[in-house]
Amino acid sequence: xxxxxxxxxxxxxxxxxxxxxxxxxxxxxxxxxxxxxxxxxxxxxxxxxxxxxxxxxxxxxxxxxxxxxxxxxxxxxxxxxxxxxxxxxxxxxxxxxxxxxxxxxxxxxxxxxxxxxxxxxxxxxxxxxxxxxxxxxxxxxxxxxxxxxxxxxxxxxxxxxxxxxxxxxxxxxxxxxxxxxxxxxxxxxxxxxxxxxxxxxxxxxxxxxxxxxxxxxxxxxxxxxxx
Amino acid sequence: xxxxxxxxxxxxxxxxxxxxxxxxxxxxxxxxxxxxxxxxxxxxxxxxxxxxxxxxxxxxxxxxxxxxxxxxxxxxxxxxxxxxxxxxxxxxxxxxxxxxxxxxxxxxxxxxxxxxxxxxxxxxxxxxxxxxxxxxxxxxxxxxxxxxxxxxxxxxxxxxxxxxxxxxxxxxxxxxxxxxxxxxxxxxxxxxxxxxxxxxxxxxxxxxxxxxxxxxxxxxxxxxxxxxxxxxxxxxxxxxxxxxxxxxxxxxxxxxxxxxxxxxxxxxxxxxxxxxxxxxxxxxxxxxxxxxxxxxxxxxxxxxxxxxxxxxxxxxxxxxxxxxxxxxxxxxxxxxxxxxxxxxxxxxxxxxxxxxxxxxxxxxxxxxxxxxxxxxxxxxxxxxxxxxxxxxxxxxxxxxxxxxxxxxxxxxxxxxxxxxxxxxxxxxxxxxxxxxxxxxxxxxxxxxxxxxxxxxxxxxxxxxxxxxxxxxxxxxxxxxxxxxxxxxxxxxxxxxxxxxxxxxxxxxxxxxxxxxxxxxxxxxxxxxxxxxxxxxxxxxxxxxxxxxxxxxxxxxxxxxxxxxxxxxxxxxxxxxxxxxxxxxxxxxxxxxxxxxxxxxxxxxxxxxxxxxxxx
Ligand SMILES: Nc1ncnc2c1ncn2[C@@H]1O[C@H](COP(=O)(O)OP(=O)(O)OP(=O)(O)O)[C@@H](O)[C@H]1O
Ligand SMILES: [Mg+2]
Numbered sequence: 054x055x056x057x058x059x060x061x062x063x064x065x066x067x068x069x070x071x072x073x074x075x076x077x078x079x080x081x082x083x084x085x086x087x088x089x090x091x092x093x094x095x096x097x098x099x100x101x102x103x104x105x106x107x108x109x110x111x112x113x114x115x116x117x118x119x120x121x122x123x124x125x126x127x128x129x130x131x132x133x134x135x136x137x138x139x140x141x142x143x144x145x146x147x148x149x150x151x152x153x154x155x156x157x158x159x160x161x162x163x164x165x166x167x168x169x170x171x172x173x174x175x176x177x178x179x180x181x182x183x184x185x186x187x188x189x190x191x192x193x194x195x196x197x198x199x200x201x202x203x204x205x206x207x208x209x210x211x212x213x214x215x216x217x218x219x220x221x222x223x224x225x226x227x228x229x230x231x232x233x234x235x236x237x238x239x240x241x242x243x244x245x246x247x248x249x250x251x252x253x254x255x256x257x258x259x260x261x262x263x264x265x266x267x268x269x270x271x272x273x274x275x276x277x278x279x280x
Numbered sequence: 281x282x283x284x285x286x287x288x289x290x291x292x293x294x295x296x297x298x299x300x301x302x303x304x305x306x307x308x309x310x311x312x313x314x315x316x317x318x319x320x321x322x323x324x325x326x327x328x329x330x331x332x333x334x335x336x337x338x339x340x341x342x343x344x345x346x347x348x349x350x351x352x353x354x355x356x357x358x359x360x361x362x363x364x365x366x367x368x369x370x371x372x373x374x375x376x377x378x379x380x381x382x383x384x385x386x387x388x389x390x391x392x393x394x395x396x397x398x399x400x401x402x403x404x405x406x407x408x409x410x411x412x413x414x415x416x417x418x419x420x421x422x423x424x425x426x427x428x429x430x431x432x433x434x435x436x437x438x439x440x441x442x443x444x445x446x447x448x449x450x451x452x453x454x455x456x457x458x459x460x461x462x463x464x465x466x467x468x469x470x471x472x473x474x475x476x477x478x479x480x481x482x483x484x485x486x487x488x489x490x491x492x493x494x495x496x497x498x499x500x501x502x503x504x505x506x507x508x509x510x511x512x513x514x515x516x517x518x519x520x521x522x523x524x525x526x527x528x529x530x531x532x533x534x535x536x537x538x539x540x541x542x543x544x545x546x547x548x549x550x551x552x553x554x555x556x557x558x559x560x561x562x563x564x565x566x567x568x569x570x571x572x573x574x575x576x577x578x579x580x581x582x583x584x585x586x587x588x589x590x591x592x593x594x595x596x597x598x599x600x601x602x603x604x605x606x607x608x609x610x611x612x613x614x615x616x617x618x619x620x621x622x623x624x625x626x627x628x629x630x631x632x633x634x635x636x637x638x639x640x641x642x643x644x645x646x647x648x649x650x651x652x653x654x655x656x657x658x659x660x661x662x663x664x665x666x667x668x669x670x671x672x673x674x675x676x677x678x679x680x681x682x683x684x685x686x687x688x689x690x691x692x693x694x695x696x697x698x699x700x701x702x703x704x705x706x707x708x709x710x711x712x713x714x715x716x717x718x719x720x721x722x723x724x725x726x727x728x729x730x731x732x733x734x735x736x737x738x739x740x741x742x743x744x745x746x747x748x749x750x751x752x753x754x755x756x757x758x759x760x761x762x763x764x765x766x767x768x769x770x771x772x773x774x775x776x777x778x779x780x781x782x783x784x785x786x787x788x789x790x791x792x793x794x795x796x797x798x799x800x801x802x803x804x805x806x807x808x809x810x811x812x813x814x815x816x817x818x819x820x821x822x823x824x825x826x827x828x829x830x831x832x833x834x835x836x837x838x839x840x841x842x843x844x845x846x847x848x849x850x851x852x853x854x855x856x857x858x859x860x861x862x863x864x865x866x867x868x869x870x871x872x873x874x875x876x877x878x879x880x881x882x883x884x885x886x887x888x889x890x891x892x893x894x895x
Contacts, residue, residue, distance in 0.1 A: 141466075
């Protein structure tokens with residue numbers, strides 16, 4: 054579904070990613086595990102087009118997308134949830150959802166605000182609240198909901214568990230499993246092994262911009278704990 | 281009309297002045313709203329917004345005889361919108377990732393191009409517009425006659441405000457615009473096509489400007505001056521109201537227009553500008569981001585780090601000294617025209633170096649440096665002719681007038697940064713220009729002053745050349761020396777990291793204010809030398825094109841080089857001298873040069889060469 058091969062990336066002269074290759078299979082949850090500064094977010098930004106890779110190829114559904122603009126990639130059905138949330142604080146919850154809205158897509162679950170409020174009941178209770186007036190956890194829900202409004206076929210989640218209370222983390226894991234059950238492909242970046250275990254079908258360990266290991270979560274766990 | 285104290289105005293004439301203010305506010309609001317809207321989304325301050333207003337006026341005047349007034353207004357506005365979309369798609373789109381200065385320069389260049397286009401298409405004469413059919417009468421209000429059309433305008437502004445509110449708050453397009461205003465990158469990652477959005481926003485902004493111009497035609501003639509007059513008014517409005525806030529623009533437009541109206545009604549039209557300034561000062565002190573504005577969000581993405589300014593090597597110093605010596609020998613070889621040209625080059629080299637002083641190391645991008653040049657020039661002329669001072673004394677004291685200007689304007693400017701600063705410097709320069717242009721009795725108005733000749737011992741071209749050479753070389757050396765003194769280091773520290781500079785005990789504002797005044801002093805000196813070399817002075821000395829000249833010189837040379845401005849000044853002065861006499865539309869050519877520079881050599885020509893050959 055989503056294949057990354059030989060990805061190299063840099064910010065100015067600082068090289069960040071070195072020949073990174075991995076794959077997220079359709080309908081599965083793939084996890085990129087890595088410590089702070091390993092290059093997880095950079096990898097996701099390359100996929101959505103916010104960072105231009107220096108070389109390498111990114112295929113979505115067999116089609117190379119590394120030369121496309123972010124909005125074009127999003128319109129192919131790739132949803133992106135950034136790590137720093139980046140909700141529109143001047144806009145209400147409903148308006149934030151409106152920004153993400155896109156026409157229904159074949160082969161992808163079809164989301165409406167009503168359906169999303171079932172998934173995130175908290176949001177349903179604050180439809181007209183400004184983004185600026187929401188708690189961190191609520192904002193995190195809103196970023197995911199906003200991205201789902203684009204009816205994506207694959208979703209890139211950048212550390213969605215970061216800064217959330219344990220109960221909410223469990224809830225987040227349930228949400229991700231729910232998305233998977235709906236047929237979505239999920240690529241998740243994580244540092245939190247506990248959270249990753251709740252959802253991962255396949256895991257990749259990334260360290261200093263290089264891919265160290267891949268396999269099931271149990272297979273890569275030791276490697277990750279050593280780095 | 282004599283001046284009448286406020287309390288002697290009758291109640292009915294107070295009402296009429298109030299209504300006049302409301303009517304003028306509408307058109308001003310349209311322009312300012314468009315400017316704000318475009319800035320919000322694209323982060324570009326469109327200096328050419330007044331030019332779009334002017335186009336709207338001329339187009340409406342031209343279309344009215346064929347289509348009738350009521351059709352010509354919307355059609356002119358639509359034509360301007362289409363033009364705006366074209367400009368965005370072909371030019372501005374390439375600049376969204378460029379440094380702010382280059383974006384400002386590019387839209388500034390458009391001002392020149394559009395002005396010459398208008399001149400070419402409609403000629404230099406003022407064009408009178410038609411009256412509005414069906415609204416050409418007057419009604420009686422409190423016993424006085426008041427034009428019907430003005431009543432229409434009074435309603436028109438709030439109508440547009442309402443329409444904009446609806447568009448921005450109640451449509452998907454408006455929601456997208458507001459989202460992009462906050463974080464356009466994220467909006468893109470969610471599938472929002474920014475290109476289309478940006479083009480449409482620019483088109484709407486242009487439409488508002490064009491409409492603002494078109495609805496004015498029954499009230500005032502279309503002139504070639506109106507572009508800069510409107511843009512500086514609009515800048516004052518958005519600074520007061522808060523850049524990016526449409527209701528703020530409305531409020532500030534009302535405020536400014538009422539102030540103008542009452543000043544004129546009381547017979548104090550000359551002090552309008554002063555009152556405007558006091559209002560702006562009060563607002564800026566109390567609310568630095570305007571009445572309804574907010575502190576601009578830090579733009580995402582890595583900031584550019586300027587390379588340190590290298591101290592010139594011994595060799596380079598020797599080469600510069602050698603050049604000065606060679607310049608001193610020129611009069612032995614040739615006289616007459618070469619000396620006149622070299623005198624000009626020296627004067628403008630000093631002007632450019634003084635601008636570079638605040639722009640490069642100071643990071644204060646001034647779009648109105650000609651104001652100080654002009655103040656120096658007028659200072660020289662006025663001290664000589666009206667003050668009766670000997671020429672030597674007039675030359676020495678004239679720069680002090682520029683210093684006074686820089687003290688006042690600088691006080692405001694160092695409180696702002698980035699686009700606010702650029703807008704304000706342009707507005708100040710435009711105001712200085714209008715004072716010189718309108719004050720017939722003192723400054724000679726549009727004709728300027730004549731008979732500003734040097735004393736007899738300096739009257740030969742050679743003698744004056746030596747005076748200029750000595751003064752300019754000395755002044756430039758001093759400016760450069762200061763940059764490599766603790767003052768210069770502190771200035772750069774304030775530019776690169778104001779917070780940290782503050783933390784180590786540098787008073788960044790005071791530092792920048794001092795730099796502003798220092799640069800103004802030397803620009804004024806250049807102006808005074810210029811006045812005596814020409815024997816006359818006209819408002820052109822401080823008009824906007826002169827500020828553009830300065831910017832082009834600095835840019836040609838490369839903003840982060842030391843000697844660049846000198847080469848830029850030499851090249852441009854020579855070019856203007858060699859080419860301009862053969863070309864009718866020199867302003868447009870200058871505009872085109874700026875656009876090419878911005879698009880092709882963002883580092884400046886010397887920067888480009890250095891990058892090319894450094895490795
Ligand atoms: N905009 C940027 N400019 C320059 N360097 C950057 C930029 N963003 C990230 N980096 C650097 O790139 C490297 C990888 O960053 P990245 O954000 O991909 O890490 P990460 O794995 O997501 O870490 P974290 O878990 O802390 O989010 C880091 O060393 C970081 O300092
Ligand atoms: Mg990260």
